[in-house]
Amino acid sequence: MASKNPLRKLLRMTGFDLLRVDSLDYLERAAQLYDTENQLVKALHDRDINHVLDVGGNVGVYGLKLRGKNYTGKITSFEPIPSVYDKLEKCAANDSNWDTQCIALGDQQETREINVSNNTVSSSFLGMNKKHTDAAPESRYESKVEVTVKTLDGIWSELVKANEKVFMKIDVQGFEKEVLAGASDSLKKIQGLQLECSFASLYEGEMLFPEMYQWLQNEGFTLWLMTPTFIEPKTKQLLQVDAVFFRE
Template sequence: MTLLHRMRNVARSFGIDIARYPASWGGPQLVQLLNRFEIDLVLDVGAHAGGYGTMLRDSGYRGRIVSFEPLGAARAELNAKAAGDPDWDVLPYALGDRTRTTAMNVAGNSGASSSVLPMLAGHRDAAPHASYTGTETVEVHRLDELWQQISTPAERVFLKLDVQGYEAHVLRGAGVYAPACTGLQIETSFVPLYEGGLLFDQALDLATGELGLSLMSVVPGFTDPRDGRMLQCDLVLFRDDETTGTRRSVAAEARA
């Protein structure tokens, strides 16, 4: 039995559970979907310390990863994890709907809940350790301004967004390239956690209605430890059509 399991057993005897924050989804299921839809490039937006990219590699994904992380401390850990991987690049930016510099709120849970948006009381009450502890000036870029630098026309792109309520801004900043994404993983909230943040129904309507994607999985997320209510989840969606093989053939010819 590991130390974590022993600690959990002791904590449970006092009516307390210890879990990762936020909850993570098993990588093999995601990589199955990435393989099914022949993803070549994962854009890891809001990469934090590199946990998502590491999970992909540990689960067998061998395509390219481009991670975006604007906060210095988290990016230092991310760079260390990506350093020995020639197919994993790191960019020091936040993404949004306009290019600028701005103050990002830095969260107390090692920066995992950091956001450009103000955190609401409901989030702080459910996770006091995630409350903001300061700000850091960061660069924000539109994704459509960077697209041709980070991808090629032949690549099939999966866009992962973990930007704490700022998802709609990132998608607006993708411009004409948003519909070009083969897949999308988007964190969303069932209740308001960040001021102006995207909620579940809005995220689902945006991804399925405007972007034409199909929902493939719902990943459990942040749960209020006081009453067990789930506050966040991730939606995993792909462009589900019958042309995947055809497009792969075209992509292969383009590379030749």
């Protein structure tokens, strides 16, 4: 039977077709499919995660996103730079289930200088490579400040109750392997991880994605979700992703 819709007839001539769907339902399902934050929080609910460690909390954006997607469990955010921590503390002030600590996590307890970037989110203990500053000039370092560093293993018993299931997000600008090195015992009790992983060297001495992927596999974690977060504006090269891993 010939199509009475001229647009549909034209589309069929080019190998496509026009189908009727419930547009609101379709758009809602499509939005859910590509809403990685929604996917993450659903995964937290499915696994009964009730405590998220937000390592590299900055001004609280990650915690706000979790709350916006109806995660109601405990959040503990870590931000070592005092001027940034003040904003984080204010962000979490009215949330009784959101704690904040003005420390960094690393592989040893110490006082250490951190490089503070112009945009604050690119601040790191590590030197920044030219590839990073070329791709994002606003990330250049502008000052340094001494901060307190502790290991997760050293403070785990103070943070986590025996009945809590823990997910840890690490966004520390190339310092991920040091955070994990200081969490060798704690990691065995953690159900899932979210890390910012690089495919190109943006910070001096950082662990790149292939090595991080293999290391986490050996620790019993399975890659579950990846979201592009940093693309070189001129070449469109993928530089960084947020990678989510769970124990399965």
